Amino acid sequence: MxxxxxxxxxxxxxxxxxxxxxxxxxxxxxxxxxxxxxxxxxxxxxxxxxxxxxxxxxxxxxxxxxxxxxxxxxxxxxxxxxSGPVCHQGSDTCWKETNNNKNFLFHLENIISDRIKKKQKDSYIYQLSKKGINRISQKLGEEAVELVIESKDNNKSLFLNESADLLFHYLILLKKKELEIQDVINILKNRHSES
Missing domain, CATH: 3.10.20.810 (Phosphoribosyl-AMP cyclohydrolase)
Structure with a gap:
C-alpha cells in the first residue's frame, strides 16, 4: 500500500x-x-x-x-x-543525458522499425518486409540452416557472420509480427525466475 x-x-x-x-x-x-x-x-x-x-x-x-x-x-x-524527448528543454532526460540503449540490439531494432516506417526503397530491410511474412520466415529459415552448417566447422569468423545474419533476420520477423526483442527477453526473465 x-x-x-x-x-x-x-x-x-x-x-x-x-x-x-x-x-x-x-x-x-x-x-x-x-x-x-x-x-x-x-x-x-x-x-x-x-x-x-x-x-x-x-x-x-x-x-x-x-x-x-x-x-x-x-x-x-x-x-x-x-514517446519523445522527456525534458521540457528538448533533451532525452532531465539531466541532459542521451537516452541510448547500450545494447546494440535495441538500436538495431529501432533502425529496422525506422526503415520500414519510412518505406526506404533502397533499404534491404524495407524490401524484405514488403515481401511479407512468408518470405521473411523463409529467409530466417535459410539463415538458420547456414548457421547449422557453419557450426560443424571450426571457422569462427564464418560462424559468427552467420549468427549475425540469423539474429538480424529474426529481428525483422519480430517487427513484422509487431513484437520486440524485449518481449522475448521478458519471457526469458520469467523462465529464469521460475527455475
Whole structure:
C-alpha cells in the first residue's frame, strides 16, 4: 500500500528499455489513480498546483510499463516507454543525458522499425518486409540452416557472420509480427525466475 500521508511522494521515471533515469516528479493519490487509469505518467505539479500529464502539451508521453514501490512504500519507480524527448528543454532526460540503449540490439531494432516506417526503397530491410511474412520466415529459415552448417566447422569468423545474419533476420520477423526483442527477453526473465 502506497503511503500518501504526506500528500506527495517522489516518483522516479526510468526508461523500460534502456534503464536510463528520465526524470523525477511528484504524485498525489489523484495523480497516481489517473496514471493507472490512462497508463500514462501523470504528476502533481507543485508549480501549477494541479495534475499534469507528462506530454499533455508536447505529446511526448511516458507510457507506463511497470510500477514499483520502494521498501518504505513512500517512493515510486515507474518504468515507462517515452514517446519523445522527456525534458521540457528538448533533451532525452532531465539531466541532459542521451537516452541510448547500450545494447546494440535495441538500436538495431529501432533502425529496422525506422526503415520500414519510412518505406526506404533502397533499404534491404524495407524490401524484405514488403515481401511479407512468408518470405521473411523463409529467409530466417535459410539463415538458420547456414548457421547449422557453419557450426560443424571450426571457422569462427564464418560462424559468427552467420549468427549475425540469423539474429538480424529474426529481428525483422519480430517487427513484422509487431513484437520486440524485449518481449522475448521478458519471457526469458520469467523462465529464469521460475527455475
Amino acid at each position: 502506497i503511503d500518501f500521508k504526506n500528500g506527495l511522494i517522489p516518483t522516479i521515471v526510468q526508461d523500460s528499455k534502456t534503464d536510463k533515469v528520465l526524470m523525477l516528479g511528484y504524485m498525489n493519490q489523484d495523480a497516481y489513480k489517473k496514471s493507472i487509469d490512462e497508463k500514462k505518467v501523470t504528476f502533481y505539479s507543485r508549480s501549477k498546483k494541479r495534475l499534469w500529464t507528462k506530454g499533455e502539451t508536447s505529446k511526448n508521453y511516458l507510457f507506463i510499463q511497470e510500477i514499483l514501490i520502494d521498501c518504505d512504500q513512500d517512493t515510486l519507480l515507474i518504468k515507462a516507454k517515452p
